[in-house]
Amino acid sequence: MKYSKLGRTDIDVSHVCLGTMTWGKQNTQQDADQQIEFALDQGINFWDTAEMYAVPPTPDTYGKTESIIGDWFSRHESRRDEVVLATKIAGNGLSWVRDGGDVTGEAIVQSVDNSLARLKTDYIDLYQIHWPNRTSPHFAKHWPGRLNFSDVDTQQQSAEMLEILQALDECVKAGKIRHFGLSNETPWGVSEYLRLSEKHSLPRVASIQNEFSLLHAKDWPYLIEGCVREDVAYLPWSPLAAGALSGKYIDGARPQGSRWSYAQRNGLFRDTEASNQAIKAYKDIAERNGLTASQLALAWVDQVDGVTSTIIGATTMDQLKEDIKAFEVALSEQVISEVAEVFKQYPVPY
Template sequence: MKYSQLGRTGIEVSRVCLGTMTWGKQNSQKDADEQMAFALDQGVNFIDTAEMYAVPPTPETYGKTEAIIGDWLSRNGQRREEIVLATKIAGNGLSWVRDGGDVTGEAIVASIEASLERLQTDYIDLYQIHWPNRTSPHFAKHWPGRLNFSNVDSQEQSKQMLEILQALGECVKAGKIKHFGLSNETPWGINEYLRLSDKHDLPRVASIQNEFSLLHAKDWPYLIESCVREDVAYLPWSPLAAGALSGKYIDGARPEGSRWSFAQRNGLFRDTGASNAAIKAYKELAESYGLTASQMALAWVDQLDGVTSTIIGATKMSQLKEDMKAFDMGLNDSLQADIAAIFKQYPVPY
């Protein structure tokens, strides 16, 4: 396993981060135990979760994933120091989480306490804001005209960010969290947090996790350049586009028990004619080089400049084992060129 620095924290994290959002819905405690054991045995030391999980999010599944990890930690406490444990506070919009309200300083403090209790640990290594209070251009809202930035009060957003940073600072001082990160953010969001932390001597953003894959690479190059220049770790989530790049959903297929067979909070917005055509082309290309479609897609993300650690998740051990192999694979110049040709044909398929 290879490792990278997590921003300026001094922490080394594995190039693979084990995502856990299916634990508590598609995966049981037993499944999670098996995945944890395998991942740790492979050198993975980075685990990502969220208070909102499992997914799809519902009142019944809220907090279940953290509780599953907490159950594992209660039985494997001696291994806590081996793990860089990351979780997230849910943003606004979920009626069963703080009545759907914004992330505030008070919410930060309360949510950290609740996560610590579910996780059965004394501290969280990386505490992340799952999504910002303002509507950000993610989850199919990146198309021109989809959002109106001019109608959002920048000063009010900055004021809210400062309150969040101050609460995070108090939690760092109390030893409850070590570092903080962002998720589903933008270059403006990153740089505003950096400006505020520098001005007020508050915790510095260590990382950002955004959706990123061969089908959804909108963070390249502008946001990723910001990360590189400012030493903010970039953590791609959904590197397989919610499993689509494995090829299992081609032409409308819906394998029983797969994620796309469940109702989705934001709908199946990744399922378009262009993405279906792109996935077919990538799958055919991967197989011509003796790789699976998933392995090629993951290896492509891993080799990209600026990527610190890629968040992968699996519902089956066979999938996890297949995907882990991708991080020991290199992509030769010929394959890189062939991937680029398909990418240029389908640059924004959803």
């Protein structure tokens, strides 16, 4: 297993980050235990979760994933130091989470305590803002016209960020969290947090996790260059585009029990004809080169300059083993070139 520094911190994280959002919905405690043990045996030391998990998010599944992880920690207290544990505070819009309200300083302090209780640990290595208070161009809102940036009060947003940083500082000084990160953010958001932390001597953003894959690479090059220059770890989530790049949903297939067989909060916005054609082409490249479609997609993300650790999730042990093997693959220049040709045909398929 390869490792990289988590931004400017002293933490080394594996290139594979174990995603957990299906635990508590598609996966049981027993499933999670098996995945954890296997991942640790492979040298994976980085886990990612969130207070709003499992997914799809509902009042009934809220907090279940953290509780499953906490159950494992309660039985393996001596192994806590083997894990770099990341979790997130949910943003606004979920009526069952703080009445759907914004992330505030008060919400940070209370949510950290609640996550610690569910996780059954004394500290969180990386505490992340799941999405910003303002609407960000994620979840298919990146097309021109979907958002109006000019209508957002910049000074108000900056003031809210400062309040968040001050609350995070309080949690760091209390020993409850070690570092903080962002998720579903933009270049402006990252830059503003960096500016505020430097100006006010507050915790510095260590990482950002955004959706990034062969079907959704909008962060290259602009946001990722900023991350490299500023030593902010870039953590791709959904490197398989919610499973689409495995090829299992080609031509409308819906395997029983798969993620796309469940109702989605934001709909199946990744399911487009352009995506379908791109996935077929990538799958063909993979099979001609002795790889599965998933392995090609994951190996491609891993070799992108600036990527620190890739968040993967699996509902079965077979999937987990297949995906982890992808990070042992060194794609040839020929394969990278073939992938690039398809990418140019379908640069923004959804």
